[in-house]
Amino acid sequence: MSDRVSxxxxxxxxxxxxxxxxxxGRTYPVTDTKGRFLANASHASRKDLRDAVAAARAAFPSxxxxxxxxxxxxxxxxxxxxEGRREQFATEVADAEGVSARKAEAxxxxxVDRWVWYAGWTDKVAxxxxxxxxxxxxxxxxxxxxxxxxxxxxxxxxxSLLGLVSVLAPVLxxxxxxxxxxxxxxxxxxxxxxxVLATSDVPGGVVxxxxxxxxxxxxxxxxxxxxxxxxPTGAGPLGQVEIAREAAATxxxxxxxxxxxxxWTARPALTRLRHYLEAKTVWHPMGP
Amino acid sequence: xxxxxxxxxxxSAEIANLKQRYRPxxxxxxxxxxxxxxxxxxxxxxxxxxEVGTASxxxxxxAVRSARRAYERTxxxxxxxxxxKYVFRIARLIQERARELAVLETLDNxxxxxxxxxxxxxxxAAHFFYHAGWADKLEYAGLxxxxxxxxxxxxxxxxxxxxxxxxxKVAPALATGNTVVLKPAETTPLxxxxxxxxxxxxxxxxxxxxxxxxxxxxxxxxxxxxxxxKVAFTGSTEVGKRIQRSLAGTGKRLTLELGGxxxxxxxxxxxxxxxxEGIVNGIFYNxxxxxxxxxxxxxxxxIAEELLDRLxxxxxxxxxxxxxxxxxxxxxxxSAEQLARINELVAAGEAEGARRWSSPCPLPERGFFFxxxxxxxxxxxxxxxxxxxxxxVLSVLTFRTPTEAVAKANNTRYGLSAGIWTEKGxxxxxxxxxxxxxxxxxxxxxxxxxxxxxxxxxxxxxxREGGRxxxxxxxxx
Numbered sequence: 089m090s091d092r093v094s095x096x097x098x099x100x101x102x103x104x105x106x107x108x109x110x111x112x113g114r115t116y117p118v119t120d121t122k123g124r125f126l127a128n129a130s131h132a133s134r135k136d137l138r139d140a141v142a143a144a145r146a147a148f149p150s151x152x153x154x155x156x157x158x159x160x161x162x163x164x165x166x167x168x169x170x171e172g173r174r175e176q177f178a179t180e181v182a183d184a185e186g187v188s189a190r191k192a193e194a195x196x197x198x199x200v201d202r203w204v205w206y207a208g209w210t211d212k213v214a215x216x217x218x219x220x221x222x223x224x225x226x227x228x229x230x231x232x233x234x235x236x237x238x239x240x241x242x243x244x245x246x247x248s249l250l251g252l253v254s255v256l257a258p259v260l261x262x263x264x265x266x267x268x269x270x271x272x273x274x275x276x277x278x279x280x281x282x283x284v285l286a287t288s289d290v291p292g293g294v295v296x297x298x299x300x301x302x303x304x305x306x307x308x309x310x311x312x313x314x315x316x317x318x319x320p321t322g323a324g325p326l327g328q329v330e331i332a333r334e335a336a337a338t339x340x341x342x343x344x345x346x347x348x349x350x351x352w353t354a355r356p357a358l359t360r361l362r363h364y365l366e367a368k369t370v371w372h373p374m375g376p
Numbered sequence: 377x378x379x380x381x382x383x384x385x386x387x388s389a390e391i392a393n394l395k396q397r398y399r400p401x402x403x404x405x406x407x408x409x410x411x412x413x414x415x416x417x418x419x420x421x422x423x424x425x426x427e428v429g430t431a432s433x434x435x436x437x438x439a440v441r442s443a444r445r446a447y448e449r450t451x452x453x454x455x456x457x458x459x460x461k462y463v464f465r466i467a468r469l470i471q472e473r474a475r476e477l478a479v480l481e482t483l484d485n486x487x488x489x490x491x492x493x494x495x496x497x498x499x500x501a502a503h504f505f506y507h508a509g510w511a512d513k514l515e516y517a518g519l520x521x522x523x524x525x526x527x528x529x530x531x532x533x534x535x536x537x538x539x540x541x542x543x544x545k546v547a548p549a550l551a552t553g554n555t556v557v558l559k560p561a562e563t564t565p566l567x568x569x570x571x572x573x574x575x576x577x578x579x580x581x582x583x584x585x586x587x588x589x590x591x592x593x594x595x596x597x598x599x600x601x602x603x604x605x606k607v608a609f610t611g612s613t614e615v616g617k618r619i620q621r622s623l624a625g626t627g628k629r630l631t632l633e634l635g636g637x638x639x640x641x642x643x644x645x646x647x648x649x650x651x652x653e654g655i656v657n658g659i660f661y662n663x664x665x666x667x668x669x670x671x672x673x674x675x676x677x678x679i680a681e682e683l684l685d686r687l688x689x690x691x692x693x694x695x696x697x698x699x700x701x702x703x704x705x706x707x708x709x710x711s712a713e714q715l716a717r718i719n720e721l722v723a724a725g726e727a728e729g730a731r732r733w734s735s736p737c738p739l740p741e742r743g744f745f746f747x748x749x750x751x752x753x754x755x756x757x758x759x760x761x762x763x764x765x766x767x768x769v770l771s772v773l774t775f776r777t778p779t780e781a782v783a784k785a786n787n788t789r790y791g792l793s794a795g796i797w798t799e800k801g802x803x804x805x806x807x808x809x810x811x812x813x814x815x816x817x818x819x820x821x822x823x824x825x826x827x828x829x830x831x832x833x834x835x836x837x838x839x840r841e842g843g844r845x846x847x848x849x850x851x852x853x
Contacts, residue, residue, distance in 0.1 A: 216518065217518075221827045221828040221829070222827050223825035223827055223828050224502065224825055224827075225825070227820065229823070229825065229828045231828065231845065236833075332620075332624030333621050333625075335620070336617050336620035336624065337617060339613065339617060339620060339632065339834065339836075339838065341838050344629070357520065358520070367814065368814060368816060369814065369815045369816070369828050369829050369830065370815075370818065371815070371816070371817045371818065371820055371823045372804065372819060372820065373820050
């Protein structure tokens, strides 16, 4: 056994492409499923959340304005880097979720594949979910899907990586930007994922990751007037209801979710992609 | 200069076959509702048209039970091709009774007969035709391999397009295999109850469509009923928010089609005469009682004066008066309450310093009328630039660059529709992409079609009606 003392990492938030500590100065201990201390995670505050929303809003015009081809390339690049950190993620997932090393590797593989699947959607949603409308009159009318805006995502509590990617990747594929509240008990894979995002080609602010308590941050995310859509998956039954209520103040889009976490290994439906898209119908007269 | 006078060209009110009393339609028959009866008035005269029985909470419960029974026992078991034929029948019956429905609608709502005749009633028929064809093709809609209906749809519709909004709601619900409990608006219940007769003539199975007239309390009961699986609401943003909040945690599916404050953007290269027609159509159609009305005119500064001159001249030619007259352009404001709201906001506009101009057209001595009005020198912070007026009142703002036009157009909590007027195609596409609105009309305005999805961004609501995309609101996919 080596005498070397390993260098422990300080896990921080990810806001606007930077890794700040919480402005509140709060942290909370994260343990593995056996209770062994892993790290002190930042306990994000309402102010951190507002900063994250502002960063996501600032990043929205360029991310949504990028070509679908470009977004697909950028997202595929993330998958490449995920693959490169396969072992680190497997260790973190095993610690976070208390699964065997083999199971953890399988989860990471599924995560990478999930990311690739969504990366391939960027340049297809318009064709699959849009339409040329055969209206009765001398008009050209077409409907294009467009990103809704800033998405608030309360990530699943149990599935620390595959679940997280399953709820985050569709947001990015549509061209929306995201503010993610990670699993409270299992936040470390989320922080490492933000490191991957920071070193990939995803522009700063497109994804913002807050570690902290869904119950504390969820309602503020839901009532924030500059958040356009919300996914309350990880908020728990009561939190989901509270989020849905708060969201009504701004007629926010709230994803319909089940109380329990779905089976993240199942092939996704288009539901999550559709949730972050608005259908815009454009008309123009036709004539000689 | 001497002018040609229009001779009166009134449509006969007799065609509406008005009855003294109308009753709720539950379980395939007209029943005495146990709510307090209401009197529906002709807003153009203030005269009572008919007495309408309303539903109580227990009537709503009966209606939902009937709808649930019809859903379980007949409607959802019916092959799509058979369901389609019922919906086709309804479309044809609306066409057959088009003239009666148009007159009835105009009497009850106050809209010009030319509009109910040429838009509302044919539009309603078109919606049933379009959706009927989907009933046996849902697996081709691209929403998923096994789309299934949601159950009983609770639907609440507004008074501005009573029959057309009914069609927008009922046609997709029936085509996708759902059954319906619909609450028409308190001030305009008549065409929905004649539609109930049409359901009988179509021999639609009992309980598939139920109509429960009444006020907000009846709407709230429909929305809150535990056996309603899907709620569709068109109306004010305020009520929409209340509904969204009340449904939190219930698992009910919801679509909202709410208010708007659309920007109609006119560039200096626009075909001005066409733009003027589009502006007029955008804000004065249906007395401005249109959620997607172009109520904020954004005009490029260099042509503002010329455009406003032409616009005022055109507005002066609009004929305001008897909605039953075929030459009427602007009919009656739907209710005294709505007229008061318009007056309040117009007063606010004057108090905040905007310059008011109203058409000098004569107003009828009785009934609820408001002259077409244009506010210039409007600033973005003014109430008339921010709040939905839902009347024939246009606010004019100016801009210099396309980027400024986008910023001003999007400076609203709403996002239902937008208009663009320019001869430059690339600019249309550039602008259309940046406008946060569900419908963008370029060099035209107020175009609708059942094949074209309609719905809003932001506080104009969520969900779409029409097209393949609109079917999703009524299906588990």
